Amino acid sequence: MTYTCVAGLGVSGTAVARVLAERGERVVVVEAVEGERQLAAAAELAMAGVETRFGEMTLPQGVDRLVTTGWAPHHPLIAAALAAGVEVVGEVELAWRLRPPHAAPWLALTGTNGKTTAVRMLTSILLAAGHKALAVGNVGVPVVRAVAEPYDALAVELSSFQLHWSSTLAPHAAAILNIAPDHLDWHGSMAAYAAAKGRVYERAGTVIFNADDPECARLAEPYEGAVGFTLRVPRSGQLGVVEDLLVDRAFVDDPVEAAEELATLADIRPLAPHNVANALAAAALARSLGVPSEAVRLGLRAFKPDPHRLSHVERVGDVDYIDDSKATNPHAAAAALSAYSSIVWVAGGQLKGADVDDLVRRAAPRLRGAVLLGVDRAAIAEALARHAPNVPVVDIAGQDTGVMDTVVTEAARLASPGDTVLLSPAAASLDMFPGYPARGEAFARAVRELRRRREH
Template identity: 60%
Template sequence: MPSEFSGKHVTVAGLGVSGVPAAKVLHGLGAHVTVVNDGADERARTQAAELEALGVTVRLGDGAASDSGSAAGLPEGTELIVTAPGWKPTKPLFAAAEQAGVPVWGDVELAWRLRGHGGRKAAPWLAVTGTNGKTTTVQMLASILDAAGLRTAAVGNIGVSLLDEVTGDTEYDVLAVELSSYQLHWAPSLRAHSAVVLNLAADHLDWHGSMEAYAADKGRVYEGNQVACVYNVADRATEDLVRAADVEEGCRAVGFTLGTPGPSQLGVVEGLLVDRAFVEDRHKNAQELAEVSDVNPPAPHNIANALAAAALARAYGVPAAAVRDGLRAFTPDAHRIAHVADVDGVAYVDDSKATNTHAAEASLAAYESIVWIAGGLAKGATFDELVAGAAKRLRGAVLIGADRALIREALTRHAPEVPVVDLDRTDTGAMPQAVQEARRLAEPGDTVLLAPACASMDMFTNYNKRGDAFAEAVRELGA
């Protein structure tokens, strides 16, 4: 049976994790596909050759991704653009599309519209977004759903193509979907079963243009929700997004909190995760879901992630026992507040994934006495609020990376009594020296915490490599 894409001229903007599956799926549905990609490196050429062998037209290095007005325009006959999520809305390609009346979708939008295509089961989506904690939360959620005996997968911004899953052979009962602000911007018709915005802090403002625009794109995840809009009681901005959303009749606002929950909330009572939202007579009753010790690791921000995951699972009807079993079975990815070793009574913790100040704030709040290893690429961030909030917990600080001076200046202003070691180097060999300096500053009972509050690309390929370097340096201490 012909699809709505049969014979349609579709331009796919960008190769990579999202562009290649989009081009393949659209070609398989009978569309005339042209892929435009500004880069022409070896990876792009390999991907282009793979697509061209199928009959897809690929234009490499044509300037489509450029910010300049001289970029190539729409390929002739284009009726739809499907874009990689990272392409800024300000690209001339999209201005040309708007002028020509051509719609622009992201790969998430395409995946949403293809649910149930070809007679497949259209699995509902439980959606997770927020500035920090998305991947951990969506993995916890998938673990809980799996513990309930449901066919599920953690997909989306987590690195697993939604398109591949919704058009593949496996029929899921429900999907745990991580969505970035970029993906949500390009997904106008997405309507989740239930969704959560974990938190909001300034991030990606160069892409969105303003905090207001960034928050608005995050808030899109609540549009059309069917059962529950889950928000963070400690972050009023997330509740404001719920209030602004146009949802289906009967959809409820459900909060999560690290304190004692009120009605329609999940929270913590005497070391227990409890539910006062999805129970009979929630004004009087509560349901025990799990113990705080079932959360790995039981740091405050990770307990919040667990509560958000539990809320989405409960919205889908998952029993309490599955929440407990799923949290117990969950193992976090590397470099997320991961305990590396204890050396001479000092704990060494790798949270290299804390690539912005909001994530570092949560990490620093998890420990009482800290020698902090920080620094890297600040991406325009400021550190005064972070340092002022953590000052009383800091035994010392070791600074690395290109923008370490910004953190040093904040420490001078807000924690002048904290000893600071400023390593004037940005090579990868700085990490063993940083760990040695942290060891010198630390005392038994302290935690040496790598929570850089910065991106890693000034010194390392990515945050994983940075965390690996830290862990290796720690292991050398104990050798």
């Protein structure tokens, strides 16, 4: 009988422990935090015969395998397992190994930004084609629970953490949306982070890459027959954009001479360059499975974006207010800033060491004002002083969550009719908020309060 140690009682860790226990394996979970949620999860697992050890970050004696759900290689528990020669695998890798015969094909997708949106687009397209499909992985249901169910296809969102601990994963097709610096504290370097992302290609049946992203193109270069997607007119073997049409010149009978219309730009919501790239990646993954073009169009039309991703909150006084609180790093904010022509930018939070200089330099011609909040706002202010010295900047020093009313009031003061007030912070939110959703909701409440004041 295999004896497995599971690292952590999160959603994925709990699912792993339960699945392995159901298979008759001996399982122990190691969890550092003895909180209310963790105690409840441990009590449920105990009924399935799973032991939980709180507080101790030591490897239980005699374990054959350690399953991690995202812990870094330098974590003491992981390091101890590696030093002892105990195999370390991730939840995704375990799920791949536990697939039953004739399991559903995996359509895998990773990238620094846009993963969840693209995977949900892909799922919508698969459903429109009549497939029983599910979004899993870093979004939705843990993969280890989904693999035993009779799906036609799984749309699998993969993080760099999950890919780092995956060694035999072989999806039907795999796509990388983009690569930009992120999670460098976990991986140790940009090269290691990119290499982790690139692991998604190693055994993929079809390699799909962003031809407009040099790092994605570099990672795809060793793979013959790789399919690119681009916001430009596509070459043979690519998907791309011709005028207002999304066009496929890869998954057609004659990629040299023929092209097939998949959708129009009007079918994509919200319409922004990075979201067009998301749609092209989703379409390419679906087309690799033989999905017809009409299902791509219908799936994109049916797709409903998740909150806090370029969500239109209100129009107040001919100014649009947009919540893009999910933009927790500069790469994500750059995509949002490129979608509007005249912007009052609301930014700031925890930059986690990220450099905003290039972001501000490229966005400067579009900025009409900036309102900065959060612990690292000074770094953004300094970049604005260098690259956009004529843009008025308001510095909001408060650190309480109620400060968003002041932020929106100041943004409205800077905005003129036709402008867009864009919350796209380029930074994490935990210095002031429980998470990016709470930050976005605070912004939306403040905007609605602004409208109420103006109406009265």
